[in-house]
Every structure is written in C-alpha cells, then in structure tokens.
Amino acid sequence: xxxxxxxxxxxxxxxxxxxxxxxxxxxxxxxxxxxxxxxxxxxxxxxxxxxxxxxxxxxxxxxxxxxxxxxxxxxxxxxxxxxxxxxxxxxxxxxxxxxxxxxxxxxxxxxxxxxxxxxxxxxxxxxxxxxxxxxxxxxxxxxxxxxxxxxxxxxxxxxxxxxxxxxxxxxxxxxxxxxxxxxxxxxxxxxxxxxxxxxxxxxxxxxxxxxxxxxxxxxxxxxxxxxxxxxxxxxxxxxxxxxxxxxxxxxxxxxxxxxxxxxxxxxxxxxxxxxxxxxxxxxxxxxxxxxxxxxxxxxxxxxxxxxxxxxxxxxxxxxxxxxxxxxxxxxxxxxxxxxxxxxxxxxxxxxxxxxxxxxxxxxxxxxxxxxxxxxxxxxxxxxxxxxxxxxxxxxxxxxxxxxxxxxxxxxxxxxxxxxxxxxxxxxxxxxxxxxxxxxxxxxxxxxxxxxxxxxxxxxxxxxxxxxxxxxxxxxxxxxxxxxxxxxxx
Numbered sequence: 249x250x251x252x253x254x255x256x257x258x259x260x261x262x263x264x265x266x267x268x269x270x271x272x273x274x275x276x277x278x279x280x281x282x283x284x285x286x287x288x289x290x291x292x293x294x295x296x297x298x299x300x301x302x303x304x305x306x307x308x309x310x311x312x313x314x315x316x317x318x319x320x321x322x323x324x325x326x327x328x329x330x331x332x333x334x335x336x337x338x339x340x341x342x343x344x345x346x347x348x349x350x351x352x353x354x355x356x357x358x359x360x361x362x363x364x365x366x367x368x369x370x371x372x373x374x375x376x377x378x379x380x381x382x383x384x385x386x387x388x389x390x391x392x393x394x395x396x397x398x399x400x401x402x403x404x405x406x407x408x409x410x411x412x413x414x415x416x417x418x419x420x421x422x423x424x425x426x427x428x429x430x431x432x433x434x435x436x437x438x439x440x441x442x443x444x445x446x447x448x449x450x451x452x453x454x455x456x457x458x459x460x461x462x463x464x465x466x467x468x469x470x471x472x473x474x475x476x477x478x479x480x481x482x483x484x485x486x487x488x489x490x491x492x493x494x495x496x497x498x499x500x501x502x503x504x505x506x507x508x509x510x511x512x513x514x515x516x517x518x519x520x521x522x523x524x525x526x527x528x529x530x531x532x533x534x535x536x537x538x539x540x541x542x543x544x545x546x547x548x549x550x551x552x553x554x555x556x557x558x559x560x561x562x563x564x565x566x567x568x569x570x571x572x573x574x575x576x577x578x579x580x581x582x583x584x585x586x587x588x589x590x591x592x593x594x595x596x597x598x599x600x601x602x603x604x605x606x607x608x609x610x611x612x613x614x615x616x617x618x619x620x621x622x623x624x625x626x627x628x629x630x631x632x633x634x635x636x637x638x639x640x641x642x643x644x645x646x647x648x649x650x651x652x653x654x655x656x657x658x659x660x661x662x663x664x665x666x667x668x669x670x671x672x673x674x675x676x677x678x679x680x681x682x683x684x685x686x687x688x689x690x691x692x693x694x695x696x697x698x699x700x701x702x703x704x705x706x707x708x709x710x711x712x713x714x715x716x717x718x719x720x721x722x723x724x725x726x727x728x729x730x731x732x733x734x735x736x737x
Contacts, residue, residue, distance in 0.1 A: 347466070348513055351493070357507075357514035362526055368405065369515075370530055373522055375406035377532040379419070383448045390452035393466075398516040399451070399473065402508075408442045408568035417441040420451040430454060437576035443569040444536070467492035467509050475505040481683075485722060538566050539591035541598075543575050543582045547606040555597040556590040574607055613641075616658045618651040627651070631658045681709075682727040688720045699726040 361369045384394040403421040404410035416423050418441035424434050430450035432440040440446045455469060461477050462468035471492055472480045483495045496506040518525045543552075549570065553563045564570065566585040575582045586594055598606075618627060624635040624646060631638075639646040641657045684695070692712065696703040706712065709725040718724075 348517060350513075350517075351510075353493075353496075353507070353510035354513045354517070357511045358517065358525070361514060361518055366526075369518070370527060372401050372405040372515075373519065373527055373530045374532055376401060376519065378534065378536050379406045379444055381535045382444065386445065386448045387452050390449065390456065392452045392456060395516055396452070396455055398512060398519060399455070399470065400448070401519065402512050402515050408444060418447050419444055420447045422447065422450065426454065435576075437571055438569050438579070439571060440569045443567075446569070462490070465490065465492070470509050470512055471495075471501070471505050474508040475501065479505070481723060488719065488722070536566070537588040538585040539588050539594075540583050540585055541591055541594055543584050544580065545603050545606060546575055546577050546579075548574050548608055551601070551606060552584065552586065552594070555601075556586040556594045558587050558590065562587060572612075573610060612660050613657055614660050616656050618654050618656055620652050622651055624649065624651060627656060627658065631660070633659050681725045683723045684726040686718045686720050686722045686724060690718050690720075692718065695724075695726065701726065 379400070380397050383397045383400060387394050387396055400406060400419045403416075404419045406419055408419055410419065410421065411417050412421055414423065417427075417439060420441070422430075422432065422441045424441075427434055427441045427447075427450065430453055432443075432446060432450055434441060455473060458469035458472045458477060459466065462472060462480070468480055468484075468490065479501070480495075483498070483500050484490050486500055487495055487498050489495060492509055495501060496509075518527065522528070522530060549563050549567075550560050550573070552575075553560045556563070563584075563586065566587070570576070570584075575584060616627065616631070624638050624644065628635045628638045635646050638644070638656065638658065639649065641659075642654075644651070684699070686695075692703050692706055695718075696706050706724070706726070709728065712718075712724070
C-alpha cells in the first residue's frame, strides 16, 4: 500500500513539474506563413561546373590579428569606447537569406528577437537604414539577391568595428585569411574588412562562390558562410543529404551553425516589417552618403577634414577601415570618403598644400606587461627610450616604482616596414581540391582512369575502402592542387 501511494505521489509531482516548466523553445508569436512576402530578388541559377575549394580555410585566431594593438597618444585619449564589443545576443549568430521559410526553429528566433533580444535588434534596425541602401546596390551590381544584406545584420548588427571571439571583423565578419582571399587589405594601417563598400563587395563574391558550390541552395551557402564550405560538405557526405534542416538534426555541426539559418530568416522577416513585430519606435539613421577623392601621398585625416569643411570624427566615421591618424603609407592613389558635396572644395584646397606639409609623423605606442624581474631601466632599454620618459608616460616614480605585473604604456620604435608597406603579401602555398559527384554505375577504378589518378589516391583522399560500392550523389575529391604565386601546381 505504501509503495502504491509513493508511486502515485511521484507521478503527481512529475506532472506538476512539467506543467510549470517554461516553454520558451516553442512559445512564439503568431505570424502567419501566408502573410510573409517572399524576397523580391530572383534566385540565381546554380552553376554546373565543378568547384575548386580551399582546404585551408579554417583559420586559427592566432594569426587573425596582431598580438598587440598600436596607437598614438591622441588616439588613446579619444578612444574610450574603441574596442568595445558589439552588444549582440547571447545566442550564437548565424546566416541565410532566400527563400523565407517558417518553422519552429525560425519561430523561436522571431520570439527571441521580440523579447530577450529586442534591445539589440532595435539597435540593428536603427543602424540598418544607414547601410542597407548602399549594400543592396552593391549586391545587385554583383548579380546577387538584395536580401542577402540581412547576413550583415545578424553577423554584426551593421556595426563597422564589430569583432567576434574568433577575430572575425567588420560588418560581414571576415577572418583575415578569407578577407585577403577576396583582396581586402589588412595590416597595421588599414583594415578593409571594416570598409562597408569593399567588405560588401567581398561578401557578395564569397556568397556567389558558396551558392555555386552548393548547387543553388542558399541555406547551405549561408551555413557555409558561417562554418566554412568544407565543414558543410563533410556534413553532407556524413549524413547523405543536402537538406539543411536534416543536417541540423545531427550532432556534427555546431549549435552556432545549426541556428545560423533560422536566425537569419527570422531577422529578415522582422526587418521587412518591423512594426508588425512590435518595433515601432526606432530612431533610424540617415543613409550614408559620400564623395570619394584620391590621396596621392600620406596625409593627415585632420587636414582632410579641414579641407572638406567637416570634423576629424566625421572623416573617421566615413572611413572605419583607416586605423590611425593618417592615410596608409606606400598606398598610392588611396581612395578616401569625404562628406557628399565637398569634393570640389577639398580638391581645390589640397592642391595648394605641398606634399611635405600634408603629413605629421607621430610616435605609436603599445601596452607591455612587466615581468617579475623587469625594471624601468630594463624595459626602457628594450623599447629604445629612457626610464624618465617611461615613468612620465605611466605616472610612476622613476626611482622607487615596482613594475612587476603592471601594464605599461611603451613607445614602439618602428611599427611598419615602410619599404614593403602597402604591397601585396608574399604568396603562400594553399591547397585546393576539385570535387566530383558520383553517378550511378561509377566505380573507383573507372574514376581513377577518367581523372588520371590512381585508385589508391582516390581511396586516401576520400577515406574509401577499396571494396565498398560508391553511393550515387556523394561528392568525392578527384584532384588536389597547390597554389603558389598565383599558379596551380
């Protein structure tokens, strides 16, 4: 009898617990799929050519950015908020655009953006009006669907200085390797991942390439943008399906990638009609407008601002890719953005300034954490300065201060190899693979003969056992190349 009573109490208790548990994962607003308008941009036709894919696209964070940041004293004083991370939601960000789909995963993010993530999403909407018109124009020019602009929304919230934990930078969140792959310059003086025009062009080219690799599937292209195309290709091979929603059920893809597409879709749905989802009090920024002028030699931004009839801060805001107080050295015919309508005024004034008066040299500084046995004298000697200068910079007593463990402001002797600054980086070897989709009747020996390789090489590249039948639809590597100095070997 006691056992029966205990069992009954246990059942009642469990029922009560399940009754009161929150259902955030399924509790959503009630948008109707019929009310959602499909994107106006046409779908691209999938390419039929085999794609050449990089095998080295997964980059470690160690080489994404310099080990220490460099800055002038003026920049240090004026950068109270520089380096602060974008206030993104705690949920992993992700991407995908066309066509719109509504399911429980998308509905979850529709609910999230209207509740916990509403403040951040409101900021994204506020900034979106400043950059979306320009970005859509670039996407259209590159033959891409304009609604891909919402990739930038979930990647960065249209914040030009956004930086992720993996050192992805800018509105489209490029890691340095991928950025350079699409001709974005990244060095101590300039980071074109932050340039809204150049970064959007690079993103359009990358998304176009992904669209071709995944045979016209935007969801897989978006997932590839997040995780890398090779990761998605391996998932397709592992689960024998090219349906993103099926792939996301498995354990191979990270949560961030699984949530990337539904988050993108939810962001696009809300951004197309914010008022319907409760975003009625948004302070939209005015669209960015500018003139572009050519700077033949290194020039202070203060001078550019003065000649344009604007402020230093305005020039910096229009040119987030410029990292310091001047245009980059050894960068002939550098294009800089100035306020719209000021080009004629600027060019007339600039022509009157001698080349040697356009630029003022400044010392750059960095932070150094003193070690256990460091003294002001030893640190000063290491950085080519005097103990007195070091003490003054850091508010220390030159004779009595203990510096072990302290973060010191130190001058840097030379930050750049000016002889090579601005030139293309030396070519590095990068491996590429050519893929083939298996058709019915294909055999390992027949494919080896067709593509002039050995069956052993095919087996090794694709981890195939010699006696296992080839499954139609599977993508396999049929050639490998190494790129050096722009040539395939």
